Amino acid sequence: MTQPLLEIDDLHTNFDTNSGTVNALRGVNLTINEGERVGLVGESGSGKSVTAQSILRLVDSPGRIADGSITLNGRDLLSLSESGMQNVRGRDITMIFQDPSTSLDPVYSIRSQMIETIGHNRNMSDAEAESVAIEYLERVDMPNPERILDSYPHELSGGMKQRVSIAMALGFDPDLIIADEPTTALDVTVQKKVMEIFKDIVEEEDLSVLWITHNLGVVAEFCDKIAVIYAGEVVEYGSVYDIFDRPAHPYTRELLQTIPNIERADEELRVIEGTVPNMRDPPSGCAFHPRCPDAEPRCETTRPDRVDGREHQASCLVHDAEDQ
Amino acid sequence: MSDFTHADADSTTGEPLLQARDVKQHYPIKEGILRRQTGTVRAVDGVDIDIYPGDTHAIVGESGCGKSTLLETLLGLEEPTDGTISYEGTPFSDLSGSEKRALKSEIQIVFQNPESSLDPRNTIGQIISEPLHLHTDASTREIDARVVSLLDDVGLGPRYYGRYPHELSGGQQQRVAIARAISLNPTLLFLDEPTSALDVSVQSKILRLLDEIKDEYDLTYVMVTHDLSVVRHFATDVSVMYLGNIIEKATTDALFTDPKHPYTQALISAVPVPNPHHTAENDITLPGTVPEPSDPPSGCRFHPRCPIATDECAEDFPDFESHEGHDVRCIRIPEAEDLGSTEGSAVNASGENSRSGLSATRREEARQE
Ligand SMILES: Nc1ncnc2c1ncn2[C@@H]1O[C@H](COP(=O)(O)OP(=O)(O)O)[C@@H](O)[C@H]1O
Ligand SMILES: Nc1ncnc2c1ncn2[C@@H]1O[C@H](COP(=O)(O)OP(=O)(O)O)[C@@H](O)[C@H]1O
Ligand code: SF4
Ligand code: SF4
Ligand SMILES: [Mg+2]
Ligand SMILES: [Mg+2]
Numbered sequence: 001m002t003q004p005l006l007e008i009d010d011l012h013t014n015f016d017t018n019s020g021t022v023n024a025l026r027g028v029n030l031t032i033n034e035g036e037r038v039g040l041v042g043e044s045g046s047g048k049s050v051t052a053q054s055i056l057r058l059v060d061s062p063g064r065i066a067d068g069s070i071t072l073n074g075r076d077l078l079s080l081s082e083s084g085m086q087n088v089r090g091r092d093i094t095m096i097f098q099d100p101s102t103s104l105d106p107v108y109s110i111r112s113q114m115i116e117t118i119g120h121n122r123n124m125s126d127a128e129a130e131s132v133a134i135e136y137l138e139r140v141d142m143p144n145p146e147r148i149l150d151s152y153p154h155e156l157s158g159g160m161k162q163r164v165s166i167a168m169a170l171g172f173d174p175d176l177i178i179a180d181e182p183t184t185a186l187d188v189t190v191q192k193k194v195m196e197i198f199k200d201i202v203e204e205e206d207l208s209v210l211w212i213t214h215n216l217g218v219v220a221e222f223c224d225k226i227a228v229i230y231a232g233e234v235v236e237y238g239s240v241y242d243i244f245d246r247p248a249h250p251y252t253r254e255l256l257q258t259i260p261n262i263e264r265a266d267e268e269l270r271v272i273e274g275t276v277p278n279m280r281d282p283p284s285g286c287a288f289h290p291r292c293p294d295a296e297p298r299c300e301t302t303r304p305d306r307v308d309g310r311e312h313q314a315s316c317l318v319h320d321a322e323d324q
Numbered sequence: 325m326s327d328f329t330h331a332d333a334d335s336t337t338g339e340p341l342l343q344a345r346d347v348k349q350h351y352p353i354k355e356g357i358l359r360r361q362t363g364t365v366r367a368v369d370g371v372d373i374d375i376y377p378g379d380t381h382a383i384v385g386e387s388g389c390g391k392s393t394l395l396e397t398l399l400g401l402e403e404p405t406d407g408t409i410s411y412e413g414t415p416f417s418d419l420s421g422s423e424k425r426a427l428k429s430e431i432q433i434v435f436q437n438p439e440s441s442l443d444p445r446n447t448i449g450q451i452i453s454e455p456l457h458l459h460t461d462a463s464t465r466e467i468d469a470r471v472v473s474l475l476d477d478v479g480l481g482p483r484y485y486g487r488y489p490h491e492l493s494g495g496q497q498q499r500v501a502i503a504r505a506i507s508l509n510p511t512l513l514f515l516d517e518p519t520s521a522l523d524v525s526v527q528s529k530i531l532r533l534l535d536e537i538k539d540e541y542d543l544t545y546v547m548v549t550h551d552l553s554v555v556r557h558f559a560t561d562v563s564v565m566y567l568g569n570i571i572e573k574a575t576t577d578a579l580f581t582d583p584k585h586p587y588t589q590a591l592i593s594a595v596p597v598p599n600p601h602h603t604a605e606n607d608i609t610l611p612g613t614v615p616e617p618s619d620p621p622s623g624c625r626f627h628p629r630c631p632i633a634t635d636e637c638a639e640d641f642p643d644f645e646s647h648e649g650h651d652v653r654c655i656r657i658p659e660a661e662d663l664g665s666t667e668g669s670a671v672n673a674s675g676e677n678s679r680s681g682l683s684a685t686r687r688e689e690a691r692q693e
Contacts, residue, residue: 043523157613187386187550189610192594196609214524217553217596240600258528260553262580262595263602269557271532272525275493 005208006032006055006176008309011068013047013054020280024050024063026232026287030309032176032225035206039219039240041255042229045276048212051229052178055210056093057085073175090121094169098181100161103168104153110164111149118171129171136167140197159190166198170205177202180212195222216259220244227309228252231277231287238312238321246324248314250292286317294318339413340374341544342398342431342512347371347407349390349397353618363618367393369568370407372644375512380538380545382555382576384591385565386614391548394565395514398546399431400424429459432505436517438497442489448475449485452504459508474503477540479533495526499533506541513538515547519554531558552595556580564588567625568617569641574650584652586660587626624654632659 008030015022025047032038040048053059055070057077070077072092080088089095097103105113111130119129130149137145140163153161162182169177182198183191199222202209211222219226219240226243228236228251236249247253257270274291277283283290289299299317307313312321349368352361368390375381383391397404400416409416411427419427435441442451449471456467472482478499489497498518505513518534519527531554538545549555555562555576562579564572564587572585583589590608610629615621621628627637636655644651654660 043525159613188552188594188596189386189590190613191596193609195596215596216524216598220598220600220602221596244598244600255524256598259524259598260528260531260551260557261598262553262556262592263597263599265556265576265580269528269531271528276523276525 003034004031005034005036005073006030006210007069007071008051008055009069009071010306011051011054011070012066013050013059013063014066015060015063017062022279023282024232024279025054026282027068027306028229028232028234028309029306030227030234030237032208032210034175034208036225037202037209037211037223038225038227039223040210040212040227040229041214041216041219043214043276045279046229047232047279048214048229049180050232052095052180052210052212055178056089056095058089090117090172090174092174093176093178094172094174096162096165096169096177096179096182098184100158100165101153103165104161106153109150109152110156114149114164114168114171117168121172132171133167136171137164139170139201140164140167141193142167159186159194162186162194163197166194170201170207174207176208176210178210178212181214182211183218184213184215191218216256217261228255231282232279233287233315234307234309235288235316236312236314236321237307237309242312242321242324246312246321248312248319248321248324249288249316250294250319251288252314254291254293286315338376340410341377341412342373342375342546343408343410343413344371344373344398345408345410347373347394347397347409348405349393349402350405365618366568366620367617368397368404369617369620371565371568371570373398373563373570373573375544375546377511377544379561380547380559381561381563382559383546383548383563383565383570384550384552384555386550386591388614388617389565390568390617391550391565392516395433395516395546395548399433399514400427425459429455429508430510431512431514432508432510433514433516434498434501434505434518436520438494438501438521439489441501442497444489447486447488448480448492448500451489451500452507455504455507470507471503474507477506477537478503479529493526494522495530498522498530502530502533502537506537506543509541510543512544512546515545515549517549517551518547520549520551527554534558552580552592564591567615567620569625569653571626571653572650573644578649582648582650584647584650584657584660585626585654586630586632586656589660632656 008028011025011028013025015024028051040051042048050059054065059065065078077088114133115126115129118124118132119126133149134145137148142148142163156164183194186194213219223240225239227234230251236252243252247256254270254272258272260269272291277287285301286299286304289295296318302317304315304317307315314321347368348370351365351367353363353365354360355362371394383394385391396402398409452471452474453467456462456470475482475484480496480499519530522530547559559576562574562576563570566587572588580592583592590610593604593608608631612629623638623640624642627633630637642653642655644653647657
C-alpha cells in the first residue's frame with residue numbers, strides 16, 4: 001500500500017526566454033504512493049502546471065527539465081526515449097485538464113475518440129474498446145452512454161464534457177492520474193457531483209492521483225496528502241490533517257487564513273502582504289522572506305532545507321513540522 | 325441618508341434605496357434566414373428585490389441563472405421587458421432626462437474581468453478621470469488631483485497614473501476599476517463577480533479594500549457571485565436565484581445557518597469546506613442539470629430536481645412566504661427543514677433526470693456562443 005509509485009527528486013525546470021531564464025521549478029521533491037491522492041496547492045505561477053508537464057515530459061517550449069529525477073515504479077522517466085515516454089503517457093499516467101476541450105477533439109465524435117485512444121493504448125479491438133468506453137461512461141454517471149458516444153463535444157455541457165474526459169482517462173487503466181484544476185470551471189453543484197464520482201472510482205480501483213488546485217476546500221475533501229508549493233518549491237508536505245491542523249510553514253498558515261470559509265464567517269480574513277515573486281529573479285535565501293511575518297535576518301541569506309515530500313516537513317529555518 | 329444597520333434590514337421601516345417589482349428581462353430567440361422569433365429566453369423572470377442603504381446585498385446562484393442580467397437591468401443599462409425599478413421611491417420610468425443622467429453617476433458597476441473593462445489604449449490616469457470629465461465641470465487640475473487621491477484610496481500610488489492596464493496585475497487592474505467606479509461618489513456600487521478571476525491571496529486584499537471603501541464612501545453594495553464562501557464573509561443580505569427567479573432571501577447569517585429552500589440547502593451543501601474534519605450534515609447532490617431558461621418547468625421552477633417535490637409542486641409557482649425571517653418560495657418548508665442525510669443519500673442515488681437530455685445541453689452550448 002505505501003509502495004512509492006512516483007518519486008520526484010530535486011526537479012529543476014527552466015524557461016529560457018528572451019528576457020532571461022525563468023526558474024519555474026527550483027528543486028521539487030514529492031513522492032506519490034500507490035493508491036494515494038496527493039493535492040498540489042499554491043497560487044498562480046507557483047509551478048503547479050509546470051510540475052505536471054515535467055512529469056509527462058511535455059513542458060511547453062522554451063522550457064526544459066534542467067536537473068533532477070522522476071521515477072515511476074522505479075523506472076527513470078527522464079532517461080526514456082520519446083517513444084518509451086509516449087507509452088507512459090496514456091498507459092501509465094493520464095492527465096485531466098481544467099478545460100475538458102483540451103482532451104476532446106471538436107471534429108470527432110466521442111465514440112471515435114474514445115475507441116481510438118482506449119483501443120490504441122490498451123491494444124484492444126474496436127468492439128472491446130467500445131465496451132470499455134460504455135462501462136466508464138456509466139461509471140461517471142452519464143445517463144445514456146450510447147447517445148453520448150454518438151455526440152460531439154460541442155453538444156455537451158461543461159460538466160458532461162468533464163465527465164467524458166474523466167471516463168476517457170480512466171478507460172486507459174492508468175496507474176496515476178494527474179488532474180490540473182479539473183473542477184475549477186464548474187459550478188459548485190456540478191463540481192460536487194464530478195468529485196463524488198471521481199472519488200468513488202479512484203477508491204474502487206485504488207488509483208493514485210495528483211490533484212492540482214488552488215482551492216483548499218477541494219483538497220480537504222478529496223486528498224490524503226497535500227504539497228504546498230511556493231515559488232517553484234514544495235514548502236510544506238504532509239497529510240491533510242497535518243496541513244490543516246498543524247501547519248508549520250508560515251506561508252501555509254497565512255494561506256489557510258486568507259481563504260473565505262463558508263463555515264467560519266466570524267473570523268476576519270487575513271491578507272498576505274506582498275505578491276508572489278517573479279521567477280526570473282526569485283528572492284535570496286528563503287523565497288518567502290519578503291512576505292513572511294516571522295522572517296529573521298538569516299532568512300534573507302540562508303536557503304532552508306527542502307522537504308523530502310514523504311512525511312510532514314516544512315522548508316523553514318524557524319518553524320519545524322515536528323514541533324507543531 | 326438614513327443610518328441603516330444590517331440588523332434592521334429585515335424590518336420594513338426604512339425606505340429601500342433601490343427596489344424592483346416583478347422585473348423581467350426576456351430575450352427573443354431568432355432563427356433561420358428570416359430571423360423569425362422561435363422562442364424566448366426568460367433570463368430574469370419576475371424578480372422582487374429591495375436594497376436598503378448600507379446593505380451589502382449578495383445575489384447568488386449558478387451560472388446562467390440570470391445574475392448578470394438582473395444587475396444590468398437594475399443598473400438601467402437595459403430596459404426591463406416588464407416590471408418596475410425604483411430609485412429612492414421613484415420609478416425609473418418617471419425620471420426626467422436630467423434625473424436619469426444624475427442617476428447614472430449614483431449607480432456604478434465593477435465587472436469580473438478588469439482586463440476587458442479597462443480600455444487598453446488609455447493610461448490609468450485617463451481611465452479613472454474619464455467619468456469626471458464626462459459628468460463634472462471640474463478643471464483638469466482638479467480632476468488630476470482627484471485621480472491621485474483615488475489612486476491612493478485604492479492602494480495604488482500616483483506612480484500608476486501614466487501606466488497602461490497591461491502593465492498591471494489582475495488585482496491592480498481591479499483596483500483601477502474600483503477607483504473609476506467610485507470617482508463620481510456614487511451611492512450604490514454594483515459588483516459582478518469582483519474577485520472571481522483573482523488568486524486567493526489577491527482576493528482577500530480586494531475584499532478588504534471593498535470593505536474599507538464602503539465605509540469611507542458610505543456605499544451600498546449589490547454583489548453578484550457564485551462563490552458562497554465570499555458571500556458568507558462579505559454580505560449582510562443574500563438573495564438566491566434559480567432560473568431567473570429569486571427563491572429565497574434572508575440575512576447572511578440566517579441563510580447560511582438555517583437555509584430554508586431545498587435549492588439553497590443543496591447549493592450550500594455543495595461548497596467544499598477547507599476542513600478535513602468536516603462532515604456534511606445536509607449532504608444533497610442534485611439530480612440532473614439546470615433546465616433551459618427558454619423552457620422553464622411548470623409550477624415551482626425547481627420541482628424536477630427537488631428531493632421533496634410532490635405533484636402539487638408542478639402546478640403553481642409558490643409565492644414568497646415568510647418563515648422565521650426568511651422570504652421563501654416553497655410550499656413544503658417543514659419538510660425541507662428535515663432534508664437531512666437520509667433523504668440526501670436517496671437523492672445521491674438517483675441519476676440524471678429525464679428533462680436534461682442532449683438537446684437541452686446542446687441548446688445551452690449554442691446560447692453560450
Ligand atoms: N511557456 C512558458 N514560458 C515562460 N515561462 C513560463 C511558461 N510556462 C510557465 N512559465 C512560468 O513558470 C512558472 C510556473 O508556472 P505554472 O506552473 O503554469 O504555474 P501554476 O502554479 O499557476 O500552474 C511561472 O512563473 C510561469 O510564468
Ligand atoms: N443578450 C442576451 N440574449 C440572449 N440571451 C441572453 C442574453 N444575455 C443573457 N442571456 C441568457 O440569459 C440567461 C442568464 O444569463 P446571465 O444573466 O449572464 O446569468 P449569470 O450571470 O447568472 O451567469 C442565460 O441563459 C444567458 O444565456
Ligand atoms: S525561513 Fe524564515 S522567511 Fe522563510 S518561511 Fe521560515 S521564517 Fe519565514
Ligand atoms: S415548492 Fe415543491 S418543488 Fe419547489 S422547492 Fe418547495 S418542495 Fe421543492
Ligand atoms: Mg496552472
Ligand atoms: Mg454573470
